[in-house]
Amino acid sequence: MVMSLGNPLKPEALYTPCDAGTLDFETTADLVGLDEVVGQSRALSALNYGIHVKGHGCNIFALGPAGIRKHEIVTRILQGEASSRPVPSDWCYVWNFKHPHKPSVIEMPPGRGVRFCQHMEQLIEDLGTAIPSAFETEEYQTRVADLERDLIARRDEMLQQVDEEATRRRVRFLHTPSGFAFAPLDAGGEVIDPDHFSKLSDKKKKQIEADVKELQERLQKVIRQFPIWQKETREKIKEIDREIAHYAVEHLIGGVRKNHHDLPEVCRYLEDVEKDIVEHVREFRQQTEPQAFFPLRSGTAEALRRYKVNVIVDHNGEASAAVIYQDLPTYSNLVGRIEYQAQMGTLLTDFSLIQAGDLHRANGGYLVLDADRVLRQPFAWEGLKRALRSRLIRIEPLEKAYGLMNTSSLEPEPIPLDVKVVLVGDTRLYYLLNHYDPDFADLFGVIADFSEEVDRDGGSTMPFARLVARIAQEEELRPFDRKAVARVIEFSSRLAEDASKLSVNVRQISDLLRESDYTAGAREASQISSGDVQAAIDARIYRHDRIRERAYEAIGRELVKIDVAGETVGQINGLSVLDLGDFSFGLPSRITTTTRLGDGKFLDIQRETRLGGKIHSKGVLIMSNFLASTYAREYPLSMSASIVFEQSYGIVDGDSASLAELCALLSALSHLPIRQSVAVTGSVNQRGEVQAIGGVNQKIEGFFDVCSQAGLDGSHAVIIPASNVSHLMLREDVVAAVSEGRFNVHSVDDVNGAIELLTGVPAGDRDDNGNLPTDSVNGMAEKTLIELAVRRREFARNSSAGGEEA
Amino acid sequence: MNHPTARMVERVLVAINSPLRSDDALAAAVELASSFQAPLMALFVEDVNLARLSELPFAKELDRSSGVIRPLNPQSLDRALEAEARKLRKWLQDESKRRRISVSMQVVRGHCVGIAERMARSRDIVFVDYAVRRYFGNIATGSFLPGQDASRLWDKPVWVLYDGTKRTRRALALASSLGQTYRLDVVILAGEEADDNDIEEQKSKMPSNRKWECQVLRLSDQKSVIAAVRNRGCAALVLPREYEHKHDFGLIGSIMRCPRILV
Known part of the structure; x- marks a missing residue:
């Protein structure tokens, strides 16, 4: 005969259905798709604040679980806001004439950057012909030739004077292979013969030598003037060059200036361009082809290259500020990069190879990034923080920033940054960053916390139905009838693991809707029914079900020992949840305890073998403290106990088994057997109160499935914390079994309630004298503990006496 | 190329005054020898005065x-x-192959002009570079450039001294021939002795179907001559051999920096 177990929960408490009658439509085709966001008022308010608040560091971190379309919501809101903001400036990099390795930046009104670039391209083309032409004029050639001729004449004149002086002294001015020399002449006008010279008187010789020396010194002075004259001539030629160049380029640059006269920065730049062209005009005078070995760094084209304009941000044709999303937020993609061109094994670069990053493109608008992706990319997080902190976009090659390469490179002028960055990430990441990165709170001061669930009430079911309608419309699915929508709502509650909540995990709901559509399509239906939705749920479970099936099979074949009938002292069925990512299921585990004389120590075998997590260990310690405080307040706890999850080979964590463990321990102490047809889940505190746990639905269904294998006879039940009752959204077959009396679910508030259900013996409360009834579980347990304490005292006394005798 | 006046040239003689070597004269001589298909003889003249000086203590x-x-x-x-001589010899050998002309070179010590005159035969064209009279010679143009294109020398007019004598007629004929061959303008530098009718007659003998012009300047009109030299430049000055010493051009001579072709 099946023993009755207290008052089980009614079937109505196990599942909260959605009444299709309350849904005011026939199919979702009748509904307008939901445009607003369901149940995210907190996050929306935060986003609204974050977008509008001014100030450094008011960037936004949008956090919440995956699958709730944070990205979509954030982007939609940002786009709405951006559309009312002005189009940001264009930005151009140009040659810096004072410091060529530090390209200058010019800010321009939107759309003007490209026009300016085109004007400069045209200017370069015009210069390429105008300058050489200007220098081919006869006037220029004549002026330069005159200067060169004057220089030669001036030198010749001075040499002529020396020559004439030499002639007066009867000395010949001669050319040598590398210079000049003076030679005395004989009477015939020829250079004096060495023999003849040797025969001259000493006085004559000295006179000649003195004359020659004097002439040499004079000539030396003259020669030393030549470089000065040459320099003077060069300067004069340069001045003519400048003059000619000025005439040649003035009107060309004037044309560009006229188009951009309203931009002082451009006008200043054009002045610099004009000065530079005039200064370096010789480089442009001849149209030379680039040399084969250095095509990038030679020729007129290269000389003119520095007047190009590199428009790195172009907002031409745009109507509002930008919202940029980068799915590969590398350092370079964020802050920009300097590209190089390989030339014969040498890497060359200049300002025209500077490439914009997303911070440039989003400047003046919004940048949306995935937090985890930013953190995964080397140096991207540091680069982003640096830019936000300094409010400048500084393009710096990584190898230089981190001192890995010391070759000279460009240092582009930084661009002022005015962007709102929205990082999208999960909750855990937000708290990690907040805890470990001191800069984070300074830079991301606004948190937009997205919730995964909303309250399930009359106000949320219709918006949820419209959400279903919207997804169906967006994905071009068949319309869902009202019962199908009701089933989706129930599914959503089950996802939330709370009958009073709805999950807004759009990804999982979309998956279900798509599969329901597929099922309806298979039966060639024009609408999706609740049966299609249920079939989709079942099919999805079936696809993920292999491991669960194997686990239950192992129990059925007694490879894993789980008793679902009979009674045993110190043995209980606990319940755990195996999470496989997209799918989780409950599984009973046998928990056994043993007790013996000891000093109050509890041996948690899971912990000793490092197969128990910290929370589980905490649960065991709480339980031991409950025992000590409940039964051994006036004598030492003289018991040692060991607790183990039998046939558990993986990590056990969580404290949801602490109620089961405590009940098993009380059974061992009271020597009262526990009904094996009942499984227990719940955590206890030091006072013996039972607290809520997670995964209650899966746990009940897990035990139900295992019992079903053996055959349900009405004795099978699960004890759950009373505070978990509102979470129940059990499977239809479980609810049916409960309705038919084949299975039960009990809720308890404290350990006494649980132990009574498990043993069938009253737990027992202390009377006014503080005594427990002797026939109660607690009374028997206390008796055992007192006996153990007495035995321990005797044992200690005997040991002490034996020790003294020895 | 068969030069119209080839039959009046037996040999092209060029006197290279070392160390005042002349690239222009040498290049022009090679060009002319090639045109005339005449053998080229280069005289590398080491200045005897320099040699003597080097022996003085x-x-x-x-x-x-x-x-x-x-x-x-x-x-x-x-x-x-x-x-210097080695480099010159190498260059001449290369030019000989390139232009298929017969080239010889001799190193002699003496005075450049004197040696050139002494070794010249009556039907030789003798090149003597003006550099011998300059202080800085060809310093600006550097050393010999193998394969140098002599045509760059011939982009200015060729000047010729004419006074109506038989010797100067020969010089005029050569200048006219050069002008015709290289499409150069010819500037006739007329001496006092030359009368206008004669000059006009000589001009009329020159081929007129070419795009070159003949200008006549009186040697006595120094201002015009100097202006013309400055404005138009000078590819070469053709004059009879004995006139090299006979005429002192003074200022004109000092600004006319070009090889001289002695006929």
């Missing part, structure tokens, strides 16, 4: 660029001259 030279004074001795001078 106090001989010193001043560096052309820096003005530094350093000793000059026969050994260092010979080495420098030999090096």
Whole structure:
């Protein structure tokens, strides 16, 4: 005969259905798709604040679980806001004439950057012909030739004077292979013969030598003037060059200036361009082809290259500020990069190879990034923080920033940054960053916390139905009838693991809707029914079900020992949840305890073998403290106990088994057997109160499935914390079994309630004298503990006496 | 190329005054020898006065660029001259192959003009570079450039001294021929003796179907001559051999920096 177990929960408490009658439509085709966001008022308010608040560091971190379309919501809101903001400036990099390795930046009104670039391209083309032409004029050639001729004449004149002086002294001015020399002449006008010279008187010789020396010194002075004259001539030629160049380029640059006269920065730049062209005009005078070995760094084209304009941000044709999303937020993609061109094994670069990053493109608008992706990319997080902190976009090659390469490179002028960055990430990441990165709170001061669930009430079911309608419309699915929508709502509650909540995990709901559509399509239906939705749920479970099936099979074949009938002292069925990512299921585990004389120590075998997590260990310690405080307040706890999850080979964590463990321990102490047809889940505190746990639905269904294998006879039940009752959204077959009396679910508030259900013996409360009834579980347990304490005292006394005798 | 006046040229003689070597004269001589298909003889003339100076105990030279004074001795001078001669010989050999002309070279010591005159035959064209009269010679143009295109020498007019004598007629004929061949303008520098009718007659004999012009300037009109030299430049001055010493051009001569072709 099946023993009755207290008052089980009614079937109505196990599942909260959605009444299709309350849904005011026939199919979702009748509904307008939901445009607003369901149940995210907190996050929306935060986003609204974050977008509008001014100030450094008011960037936004949008956090919440995956699958709730944070990205979509954030982007939609940002786009709405951006559309009312002005189009940001264009930005151009140009040659810096004072410091060529530090390209200058010019800010321009939107759309003007490209026009300016085109004007400069045209200017370069015009210069390429105008300058050489200007220098081919006869006037220029004549002026330069005159200067060169004057220089030669001036030198010749001075040499002529020396020559004439030499002639007066009867000395010949001669050319040598590398210079000049003076030679005395004989009477015939020829250079004096060495023999003849040797025969001259000493006085004559000295006179000649003195004359020659004097002439040499004079000539030396003259020669030393030549470089000065040459320099003077060069300067004069340069001045003519400048003059000619000025005439040649003035009107060309004037044309560009006229188009951009309203931009002082451009006008200043054009002045610099004009000065530079005039200064370096010789480089442009001849149209030379680039040399084969250095095509990038030679020729007129290269000389003119520095007047190009590199428009790195172009907002031409745009109507509002930008919202940029980068799915590969590398350092370079964020802050920009300097590209190089390989030339014969040498890497060359200049300002025209500077490439914009997303911070440039989003400047003046919004940048949306995935937090985890930013953190995964080397140096991207540091680069982003640096830019936000300094409010400048500084393009710096990584190898230089981190001192890995010391070759000279460009240092582009930084661009002022005015962007709102929205990082999208999960909750855990937000708290990690907040805890470990001191800069984070300074830079991301606004948190937009997205919730995964909303309250399930009359106000949320219709918006949820419209959400279903919207997804169906967006994905071009068949319309869902009202019962199908009701089933989706129930599914959503089950996802939330709370009958009073709805999950807004759009990804999982979309998956279900798509599969329901597929099922309806298979039966060639024009609408999706609740049966299609249920079939989709079942099919999805079936696809993920292999491991669960194997686990239950192992129990059925007694490879894993789980008793679902009979009674045993110190043995209980606990319940755990195996999470496989997209799918989780409950599984009973046998928990056994043993007790013996000891000093109050509890041996948690899971912990000793490092197969128990910290929370589980905490649960065991709480339980031991409950025992000590409940039964051994006036004598030492003289018991040692060991607790183990039998046939558990993986990590056990969580404290949801602490109620089961405590009940098993009380059974061992009271020597009262526990009904094996009942499984227990719940955590206890030091006072013996039972607290809520997670995964209650899966746990009940897990035990139900295992019992079903053996055959349900009405004795099978699960004890759950009373505070978990509102979470129940059990499977239809479980609810049916409960309705038919084949299975039960009990809720308890404290350990006494649980132990009574498990043993069938009253737990027992202390009377006014503080005594427990002797026939109660607690009374028997206390008796055992007192006996153990007495035995321990005797044992200690005997040991002490034996020790003294020895 | 068969030059119209080839039959009046037996040989092209070019006197290279070392160390005042002349690239222009040499290149022009090669060009002309090639045109006439005449053998070219190069005289590398080592200045005898320089050799004597180097043997004097106090001989010193001043560096052309820096003005530094350093000793000059026969050994260092010979080495420098030999090096120059080697380079010249190599260049001539290359030109000989390139232009298929017969080339010979002789190193002699003496006076450039004197040696050139002494070794010239009556139907030789003799090139003597003006550099012998300059202080800085061809410094600006550097050393020999193998394969140098002589045509760059011929982009200015060729000047010719004409006074109506038979010798100057020959010079005029050569200048006219050069003008015709290289499409150069010809500037006739007319002496006092030449009368206008004769000059006009000579001009009319020149081919007129070419795009070159003939200008006549009186040697006595120094201002016009100087202006023309400055404005138009000078590819070469053609004059009878004996006139090299007979005429002193004064200022005109000093600004007319070009090779002289002695006929």
